Amino acid sequence: MPDVPTSPYREAPPSRCFVGTNCHIACLDGQTGAPRWQRQLRPTPGISSRLVTLLLDGDRLYASCLGVVACLRAEDGSELWRAENRHVGEPSVLALEGPRLIVAGLGHVLAFASESGALVWQNDLPGVSFHPICLRVPGGRVAEPPAHPPTTPVPPPDEPDDPWV
Numbered sequence: 001m002p003d004v005p006t007s008p009y010r011e012a013p014p015s016r017c018f019v020g021t022n023c024h025i026a027c028l029d030g031q032t033g034a035p036r037w038q039r040q041l042r043p044t045p046g047i048s049s050r051l052v053t054l055l056l057d058g059d060r061l062y063a064s065c066l067g068v069v070a071c072l073r074a075e076d077g078s079e080l081w082r083a084e085n086r087h088v089g090e091p092s093v094l095a096l097e098g099p100r101l102i103v104a105g106l107g108h109v110l111a112f113a114s115e116s117g118a119l120v121w122q123n124d125l126p127g128v129s130f131h132p133i134c135l136r137v138p139g140g141r142v143a144e145p146p147a148h149p150p151t152t153p154v155p156p157p158d159e160p161d162d163p164w165v
Contacts, residue, residue: 016074020052023065027077037077041065055094055101062101062114064092069103069112081117085110087124 015030023043027036041052041063055062061074067088071080092105101114111120 018054018056018061018074020054020063020065021050023050023052023068025052025054025061025063025072025077027074039072039077039079041068041070051091053092053094055096057096057114060114062094062096064088064094064103064105066090069101069110069117071101071114071117083112083117083119085119085122087122 016036017028017030017033019026019028023041024038025041026038028034029036042065050066052063052065056074059074060080061072063070063072067086068082068084069088070082072078073080087108087110088103088105090105092103095102095104096114097111099114100111100120103110103112107125108122109125110122112118113120
């Protein structure tokens, strides 16, 4: 039998699931759901349901919540940088465009250096006010904000008028 060329064994990267809620971020094992790490972006005493937007880029996890933008190491949750800015709204949209992390929400758009968190520019979109925002960048990666809870009750799945049954 002829020798068959083999390639060196490489272990697949670990499967992970990132969850953001109430200004907290958790990394779960994608196979078992077991927690790998958890981090709080900011204290939220007396405040609940703070939305978190996450954008994963390689080993960097960008997150925004209630005036904070942070870059975490996806593997262990350690903070690489943090920027606090009162114009980081909730919900916010995150996009990577070249060396910049663009953060948009509630009538404000900010660009941070993706490597350091330094504020590069800011536009308060005069006359636009506090409305939800859409953001697209050519060739960039975008993370949409989580949806707000529905304003009308959703019927339980066992009700006959449920269109999803």
